Amino acid sequence: MPISRRGFLGRAAGASVAGVAVAAGLGSLLAETPATRSSCLLVDPGPDCPLRESATGYEAALSSSNVVFQRTTLQSLTPARAIILPAAGVTDEKSQAILREHLENGSVILYESAASFLGPEEFGFHKRFIRSVFGLSLLDPVRLWDSADSRKQSPYVDYHWPIVTKVRDFSRMVPVDPGDGETIAWFGDLPVAARRRIGKGTLVYLGSPLGPHFLSADREASHWLRAFCAAS
Amino acid sequence: MKKSIGDNEIPEGWSFEQGLELVKKAGYDGIELWLGDVPWFQMSTTDAQVQELRRKVENAGLVVSNVSTGLHWKYSLSARDPNIREEGIRIVRRQIETAKMLGTDAILVVAGLVTAEVPYNEVYPRTVEAMKTLAPDAASAGIRIGCENCCSEQKFLMGPREFLLFLKDVNEPSVGIHLDVGNIHDDGFAEQWIEMLGPHITRIHLKDVMKKRGRCGDSVYTNIFLGDNNWKAIRAALSKVGYDGWLVAEMERRYHYAKDQQFFDTAAAMDRLIANRV
Secondary structure (H helix, E strand, O other), rough: OOOOOHEEEEEHHHHHHHHHHHHHHHHOOOOOOOOOEEEEEEEEEOOOOHHHHHHHHHHHHHHHHHOEEEOOOOHHHHOOOEEEEEEEEEOOOHHHHHHHHHHHHEEEEEEEHHHHHOOOOHHHHHHHHHHHHHHHHOOOEOOOOOOHHHHHHOOOEEEEEOOOEEEEEOHHHHHHHHEEEEEEEEEEEEEEEEEEEEOOEEEEOOOOOOOHHOOOOOOHHHHHHHHHHHHO | EEEEEHHHHHHOOOOOOOOOHHHHHOOOOEEEEEEEOOEEOOOOOOOOHHHHHHHHHHOOEEEEEEEEEHHOOOOOOOOOOHHHHHHHHHHHHHHHEEEEEEEHOEEEEEOOOOOOOOOHHHHHHHHHHHHHHHHHHHHHHHOOEEEOOOOOHHHHHHHHHHHHHHHHHHHHOOOOOOOEEEOOOOOOHHHHHHHHHHHEEOOOOOOOOOOOOOOOOOOOEOOOOOOOOOHHHHHHHHHHHHHOEEEEEEEOOOOOOOOOOHHHHHHHHHHHHHOOOO
């Protein structure tokens, strides 16, 4: 179901109060944090990840931004203010429950989807999971450079939160309907990233991978991640 | 210096054996084999069949100068899709294996492809990483990977200093440049590339280029001595850096008639270049 920009603005207005509250309530990852609660966890996507370079990119970007973070796996997540899942794809039921629990308890989860690189069956599984656990509706993946007109389009995703900036597309993306949440990025008229309150926490879903851009020294992508960390 | 020409130049409809006979008769010392570009040498060609190709080459009185491929235009080492990159790596590894079987020590790779979709700043680190991944395979097989300068088509590593910095970032002795003196077009001078990259040159592709023609419509490439390359400067630069390896003819513009005649004419031009009678 395509979502128009007008529809987005209506939803964004309703969701903005909650978004501000989250940013204000959690403080910044760049500041000192209590020892009992990690500031930021970077989840290893595992060997079957379809886009491992994205995880490498996040690690490089967090390191160069002086963000305090720890590497971990989905199965061994501990309480944290922010949890980053780069290039996430198929997630088993146990992991889904873990993610849900962390959201309920107040974590901010950055869920970068690599689902556009999955096969149809795996994507169907991913779509159902995102719907049931996060309450977001995904549309079918879009290949941005396969049409004859692709050279006439702008190759940039427009982010509106946590900062207004542009980052290159990554050839494929998963449009996302935020439901009662907020669309935070657009590719043309396609909503490709969403933010939604779940329990005491917040989910940030990225339908267009950012991680690989950190490896190619994309300044705006790095600014976006720093702003995310600051807002978490 | 020794003369070679690609087996992809063999006129359509000719067998490999007929082509080898022509190459020998025209006076070449060796032949460049193109993996994936000719019916007799594909990714599916078995080791035994590769050995048979070597036997045919040697029976014709030739040797294999190097193993090249055009497959990386489709399976780019810098593609965003990891599956495509993986296939690109598999192709290079097969080039290395077959080069060793064929008794040569060099392969040609089109490393990195900048497009409207995949920008330069992504292509560069992925290509460096791919070369670092492949270098140990090449080194252990005694093979050198020559990254070709397809400047205009690749939109990547457009100048000699840029190429040199790339090789320094890769920092592997088994990775160098397969320099094509016809690929520099209007953006530089082949002799300067030779001078700056001399020790890193694995092989040299020879063809001429008609500068200032652009790439809209007809090819800018032409036969040796017919275009705008400064062949006296190129020959002098080869002497300056002490290059004494293979010169490999890559005639992209084919004769319309008497197709075998191009082999003879090209060999004669190469002889004059080698003898410094330009």
